[in-house]
Amino acid sequence: MDSVQLDSVGFCRGSILVRGQQCWMLAVPGKGSDEVQILEMPSKTSVCTLKPEADARPGMPMCLGLWQTNSSLRPLLLAGYEDGSVTLWDISERKVCSQITCHEEPVMGLDFDSQKAKGISGSAGKVLAVWSLDDQQSLQVKKTHELTNPGIAEVSIRPDHKILATAGWDHRIRVFHWRTMKPLAVLAFHSAPVYCVAFAADGLLAAGSKDQRISIWSLYPCP
Numbered sequence: 001m002d003s004v005q006l007d008s009v010g011f012c013r014g015s016i017l018v019r020g021q022q023c024w025m026l027a028v029p030g031k032g033s034d035e036v037q038i039l040e041m042p043s044k045t046s047v048c049t050l051k052p053e054a055d056a057r058p059g060m061p062m063c064l065g066l067w068q069t070n071s072s073l074r075p076l077l078l079a080g081y082e083d084g085s086v087t088l089w090d091i092s093e094r095k096v097c098s099q100i101t102c103h104e105e106p107v108m109g110l111d112f113d114s115q116k117a118k119g120i121s122g123s124a125g126k127v128l129a130v131w132s133l134d135d136q137q138s139l140q141v142k143k144t145h146e147l148t149n150p151g152i153a154e155v156s157i158r159p160d161h162k163i164l165a166t167a168g169w170d171h172r173i174r175v176f177h178w179r180t181m182k183p184l185a186v187l188a189f190h191s192a193p194v195y196c197v198a199f200a201a202d203g204l205l206a207a208g209s210k211d212q213r214i215s216i217w218s219l220y221p222c223p
Helices: none
Strands: 015-018 024-029 036-041 045-050 061-067 076-081 085-090 095-101 107-113 118-123 127-133 139-146 152-157 163-168 172-177 183-188 194-199 205-209 214-217
Touching (some): 036 076, 076 118, 085 107, 095 139, 118 152
Parallel strands (some): 015 061, 061 107
Antiparallel strands (some): 061 076, 085 095, 127 139, 163 172, 163 194, 172 183
């Protein structure tokens, strides 16, 4: 058991990128309200602090996603911010590669499919935004999908890249076809907002709610 002391008391979850058998990278909210701190673990060595330009003013980071391409060892970070924007950071260069505004409300959750170079984000509003990343590391909004009720706490793409799930403030878990965004299921089990969803390698879906319960779902089994 270990822990990391943070200076932030916000709602932003951290993100982990495995770098080897004995080391991994951790992204967490930084000391400044708009900062993200990158740590090398388990040594807890500070790699860098990512801070937007003074005139950018995106607000607090609300969700983080570390990743790297199969062809490069350079770690990248996708960050969703309070102003509704999603930003791609190059951690090695400590710079912004691209930024898009795809929501009118704070971005609460995002996930990225590195195989398809495509990601999705949800916000405090009703809209799911699907965006792509081109070879020049430029983000572009491709489509949006409006939900019945506002408030998406998290989104998660299944490891086989076939379906995705969202955690809703309306107590519902929604499942979509990832390529088409066709709605597949609305799962009603929890009696309070659902705050997190995650897929296991075998395709099982876990969801956690304010009602203090965790639900496990078997959906559209992986081939």
